[in-house]
Amino acid sequence: MEDKEVLVVDLFAGPGGLGEGISSAQTADGKHPFKIAMSVEKDPSAHKTLTTRALFRELKLGSHDLSNYYRYARGEITKQELYELHPKEAKKAEVETLNCPTELGKDNEKVHKRIKELVAKHYGPKVVIGGPPCQAYSLAGRSRNAGNKDYVAENDSRHFLYKEYLEVLSLVEPEVFVMENVRGILTAKVNGQLIFPEILKDLRAPGKVTQNKTHHEYKIFSLVASAENENLPEYKNSSDFLIKCEDFGIPQARHRVILLGVRCDVNATPAILEKIESKLTVEQAISDLPKLRSGFSKQKDCSKSWELAITEHASQLKTLFRDKSTITKKSLTPYKNLNRSEKKPTSIPNQMPKYYKDWIYDEALEVVLNHETRGHMKQDLLRYAYCAVFANLNNTSPKSRDFPASLAPAHKNWHTGAHADRFRVQVASAPATTVTSHISKDGHYFVHYDPKQCRSLTVREAARLQTFPDNYIFEGTRTNQYVQVGNAVPPLLAKKIGVTVMNLLSSCLSKQ
Numbered sequence: 001m002e003d004k005e006v007l008v009v010d011l012f013a014g015p016g017g018l019g020e021g022i023s024s025a026q027t028a029d030g031k032h033p034f035k036i037a038m039s040v041e042k043d044p045s046a047h048k049t050l051t052t053r054a055l056f057r058e059l060k061l062g063s064h065d066l067s068n069y070y071r072y073a074r075g076e077i078t079k080q081e082l083y084e085l086h087p088k089e090a091k092k093a094e095v096e097t098l099n100c101p102t103e104l105g106k107d108n109e110k111v112h113k114r115i116k117e118l119v120a121k122h123y124g125p126k127v128v129i130g131g132p133p134c135q136a137y138s139l140a141g142r143s144r145n146a147g148n149k150d151y152v153a154e155n156d157s158r159h160f161l162y163k164e165y166l167e168v169l170s171l172v173e174p175e176v177f178v179m180e181n182v183r184g185i186l187t188a189k190v191n192g193q194l195i196f197p198e199i200l201k202d203l204r205a206p207g208k209v210t211q212n213k214t215h216h217e218y219k220i221f222s223l224v225a226s227a228e229n230e231n232l233p234e235y236k237n238s239s240d241f242l243i244k245c246e247d248f249g250i251p252q253a254r255h256r257v258i259l260l261g262v263r264c265d266v267n268a269t270p271a272i273l274e275k276i277e278s279k280l281t282v283e284q285a286i287s288d289l290p291k292l293r294s295g296f297s298k299q300k301d302c303s304k305s306w307e308l309a310i311t312e313h314a315s316q317l318k319t320l321f322r323d324k325s326t327i328t329k330k331s332l333t334p335y336k337n338l339n340r341s342e343k344k345p346t347s348i349p350n351q352m353p354k355y356y357k358d359w360i361y362d363e364a365l366e367v368v369l370n371h372e373t374r375g376h377m378k379q380d381l382l383r384y385a386y387c388a389v390f391a392n393l394n395n396t397s398p399k400s401r402d403f404p405a406s407l408a409p410a411h412k413n414w415h416t417g418a419h420a421d422r423f424r425v426q427v428a429s430a431p432a433t434t435v436t437s438h439i440s441k442d443g444h445y446f447v448h449y450d451p452k453q454c455r456s457l458t459v460r461e462a463a464r465l466q467t468f469p470d471n472y473i474f475e476g477t478r479t480n481q482y483v484q485v486g487n488a489v490p491p492l493l494a495k496k497i498g499v500t501v502m503n504l505l506s507s508c509l510s511k512q
């Protein structure tokens, strides 16, 4: 890719999953061509995470000395002290994330001014990444809004946040853009009309919408299906834009729409992503992390009373699964003296395939970050243990109909099937289900497969399923951290996209 730096503008950046992956793409001679010049994020805790990671990147790529970053990760120094030890890199990181949380729409003056400055002094290729949040047309959003008789989709400003994206495309005029979104975007309608074809039309000619001077037009490619006509890419089905993460080495069945826009004067076609035959499982992704116990949310919490509750459960489970000889009281005897959080790594993750270990694992870190359990109600713990044992026997999470009556929660919808998935265990031998920001609200959909830990997943486990490297620090409260992790594009997938974009740009640059 010669020595050309690629300027990256990351919009709606969240904790930076997409940016992390794209900026990790490396040339054959070890260079990192993508430089994130600006990340725009309005949420204060995600913004903090972004800035911490930007500093990590500055240190890694600049001085190669990460020792103080690790000291911060281990809690040996404060963030302030870290900044004081590396003032130049810290300043750069803060400039990259615009010095404070920033909202597209409301803070456009600031954002657009900065974009113009960056573009004016950059002579290499430019890339815009990010996905406008579209809760309004996500499937969950639509079913929630269905109950709201005053809801009018057309008045929902979130519908049109993607126009902010178009505005930035018009200003940057990037060679390539990457836009991520939920699968609901493919089927969402406004006034009875599908909006996806309209979105594609707008993205093909952003200047027409923004009435900005740009005349640049874009070809929109899928990253997983080949276009019929490369000069005017069209696809048979809109679902051709859907990426199934589990097919690409991610331990999670996350299905997201990702659009790759290539400026029409860029004479190159992207390759599609290469599938990985074997699926990465939850167990391969997280089983090396220290074992933890859950806590009690509505009663005194200590390891002795937890062990007692789990021992009681073991007897009940043995009765419930009485025809299964593999379920013995011994196999359910609780681990002794587990903690609710553990910072000391207990083993090297040799259960992982090499590509994943190389990406996730950092020996120099010497600490496990964000690995702390939540509290649960005692009755739910038995349900979690039931789910976990059921899944270990059947390789699938139980539906409500699979629960014995004695474990049915007092929920009026339990028997109707409307809440068939009220408790979902992440099956050890398969990729996880989608890690969403809902994990911040309750852990019922994200139950650990080990009945003897009897708990929902920690932030770090969720981050592993999202392929965040272990040295990625999530800032903010635990709830904030879950939201950030659930919102992100898996960085390892994003790296693959970065490599595709890098190859595309280098082939077009070499023709110039």
Ligand SMILES: C[S@@+](CC[C@H](N)C(=O)[O-])C[C@H]1O[C@@H](n2cnc3c(N)ncnc32)[C@H](O)[C@@H]1O
Pocket (backbone or CB within 6 Å): 011, 012, 013, 014, 015, 016, 017, 018, 019, 040, 041, 042, 043, 046, 102, 103, 104, 105, 130, 131, 132, 133, 161, 487, 488, 489, 490
């Ligand atoms: C789906 S997440 C993005 C995830 C990100 N691409 C990643 O890979 O980590 C969307 C983010 O957009 C942010 N956001 C929503 N509206 C915004 C706005 N108007 N301006 C800036 N950020 C916004 C939200 O706070 C959220 O963190």
